[in-house]
Amino acid sequence: MAGAVDFEDERDVRGDPAAVAEGDGALTQLKAYLAQHELAPNTRLPPERELCEILGVSRGELRKALAVLEEHGDIWRHVGKGTFTGARPAEERISIAEISSQTNPAEVMRARLLIEPELAREAALNANADDVAALSACLAGSRTSETWRQYENWDNRFHRAIASATHNALLIALFDTLNGVRRAVVWGRLRYDIQKPPPDHHSFADHEAIIAAIAERDMNAAATRMRAHLQIVQARLLDRPREAAE
Amino acid sequence: MAGAVDFEDERDVRGDPAAVAEGDGALTQLKAYLAQHELAPNTRLPPERELCEILGVSRGELRKALAVLEEHGDIWRHVGKGTFTGARPAEERISIAEISSQTNPAEVMRARLLIEPELAREAALNANADDVAALSACLAGSRTSETWRQYENWDNRFHRAIASATHNALLIALFDTLNGVRRAVVWGRLRYDIQKPPPDHHSFADHEAIIAAIAERDMNAAATRMRAHLQIVQARLLDRPREAAE
DNA sequence: TGCCTGACCAATGAACTATTGGTTAGGCTA
DNA sequence: TAGCCTAACCAATAGTTCATTGGTCAGGCA
Incomplete structure (x- = not known):
């Protein structure tokens, strides 16, 4: 009934x-x-x-x-x-701002370290040629960035493209939530000491290695390299919080 | 001017x-x-x-x-x-219903398999005595459930309690999103052939093993056992979609 | 051909009104 | 006196209306 x-x-x-x-x-x-x-x-x-x-x-x-x-x-x-x-339904909408107010950069970084390697792993399983091409395009874009802001934009797209490559709408949505909170929490932490990322910035090699692992469908390598990448980002974040850009 | x-x-x-x-x-x-x-x-x-x-x-x-x-x-x-x-801010509010309409039970299950073991791992690192007690209480409650609906309620609380034990507000929020979508997608898939979970239902032993791993701060075991648990759930879901209850 | 102008479209937000569960005060009845 | 009814008020919500604003298109013009 x-x-x-x-x-x-x-x-x-x-x-x-x-x-x-x-x-x-x-x-x-x-x-x-x-x-x-x-x-x-x-x-x-x-x-x-x-x-x-x-x-x-x-x-x-x-x-x-x-x-x-x-x-x-x-x-x-x-x-x-x-x-x-009937029973009271669960809260229908989640507010990025509300989550952001309850967390902090360290927690966000920790969450990224747990989630994103798994996304990379799943991307290695499900990515197609278009996905790999999109990732390479993001890397190329970040290499030609003239400002930190542009670089951050491309970096964003890169990580989003990995989520997209899972071809799992729920995982993409979860990543978007995570990323939205990240951007809200570390908002305005761009570095200003130098105008643009140096050519030997660690992220370039990191991202390239991740793309290679995904292209080769090496799930473990994709996860491991993403974790290594984020650990460097984390270390920089904790050491020099004013320079939190990747 | x-x-x-x-x-x-x-x-x-x-x-x-x-x-x-x-x-x-x-x-x-x-x-x-x-x-x-x-x-x-x-x-x-x-x-x-x-x-x-x-x-x-x-x-x-x-x-x-x-x-x-x-x-x-x-x-x-x-x-x-x-x-x-500046850069376009992320979408401020995420609608559970919207995500649900774009995904399906298989994707939800896949996402759980990627995310929840990592939550269990993090819980093993951060849980305190109260968290473990809460987990045990959920297990005890599920064991005494008289109906599948009650059981599902306790099972929900159990998985939520693991997310809580991470003591990471962002991870908790991500779990709530995942769980909200799961409930929306597998809504009404309760089994009706038997009135309540049998005493030897696999989840009881699974949950117990997970609690033990968390209590012993064994991160890898917590993740592995959670993954094994969810794989059984996944198998049952795909085999007999009408009996998707854990 | 290319640009300007004006009009229109659709999405958004602010202001306002009506609705609705929650609460309180006064008075009435048993 | 205790309990109940009524009326009014409060605060949260939803619906409506109207002005604003980016996006688009057709006509005119140089």
């Missing part, structure tokens, strides 16, 4: 309207109403002010009955939204 | 000789405007209709110049919002 409200522990009032009208029947009335309508889960019921007229009970009594059902987990309520059948 | 903009250095545009060669000053004007105002990242510039009056160029020319800067990564634009300096 879908979406149903559990009322077996109460008197069966269907078909006995007299009993319904009688006595402390707010809860009983309400259960009868729900049973009669056989509402699907997450259906909105009438607002309290209407419902108490429909059932012929005062709003106070109705609210007491609703509180019982809510405690029982049969319905859930929210100001401005209404009263709904 | 248009007169305030200094365009005497039209032939001295730093970093983009191509603009000089073109000769028309829209891009040059725009760069001069940006240089003069020294805007912080993510500052909104005047709307195009105002800016082209300020700079004394047509809207078409201004838009061409803006397109160059956008391609260059110096600004970003969005209909209804405006034009902003």
Whole structure:
């Protein structure tokens, strides 16, 4: 019985309207109403002010009955939204800003170290020629960057392209969340001492090695090299937080 | 005011000789405007209709110049919002429902297999006594479950508790996203052939082994056992999609 | 041909209004 | 006196309206 409200522990009032009208029947009335309508889960019921007229009970009594059902987990309520059948749904939307306010650069780096090598591993399994070409294009772009900002842009695209190469929409979405938080947390930490990345910047070789591993479908190497790359990034981040660019 | 903009250095545009060669000053004007105002990242510039009056160029020319800067990564634009300096920020809110509509149970399972073992590994590193106690409580609860729904509830809490034990807010948030998608995608796949999990259900032993590894701070064992557990879940999911409950 | 101009389109945000669950105060009845 | 009803108010939410803004197109012009 879908979406149903559990009322077996109460008197069966269907078909006995007299009993319904009688006595402390707010809860009983309400259960009868729900049973009669056989509402699907997450259906909105009438607002309290209407419902108490429909059932012929005062709003106070109705609210007491609703509180019982809510405690029982049969319905859930929210100001401005209404009263709904079924269990309260999980939070539908995740805010990057909210996560960012609860974390810090060290945690973000740790999360990258755990997640991104696995993404690289999966990319090595699933990447096609186009994916490898896209990765190479990102590397080439980063090599020709004239500013740190441009470089950061290409670096972003590179890591995003690895997630894309998994061809798994959920993994891509998770990466985007991780990356969004990263960008929010380390926002504005660009280095200004030098104008652009030096030609021997470690990331170039790191990225090249990762691409090679993915192209060769060497899952373990892809993961290992990504981890090594991120460990260097982490070390630089912790040593010189003002120069957190990769 | 248009007169305030200094365009005497039209032939001295730093970093983009191509603009000089073109000769028309829209891009040059725009760069001069940006240089003069020294805007912080993510500052909104005047709307195009105002800016082209300020700079004394047509809207078409201004838009061409803006397109160059956008391609260059110096600004970003969005209909209804405006034009902003710096890199385009990540999408602020992620919708579980949207992700769910783009994925499928196989992808979800694959993502779990990549992510959750790493969470278990990190939990083994960071868990404290309370975390282990919480995990044990979830296992005990699942053992006493009278229905599959109750069992699923405890199983949920168990996996969430592992994420919590990492003590990393970002990893917890990523797990919640993953889990939210999982619940949305495999929604309603509860088994109905038997009323509750049998006492020898594989998950009980699996979970117990995972808890033991975390309690002993054995990171590799925690990851390995989680992976083994999820592989069984995956096999059951693919074999008998109607009985996807763990 | 290339550019300018004006108009229109679609996405966005701000302001406002209506709705709705949650709460409180006063009065009434048993 | 205790419990209940009623009315009003509060705060969160959703819907509506309107102005703003980047994106696009057709006509005119040099």
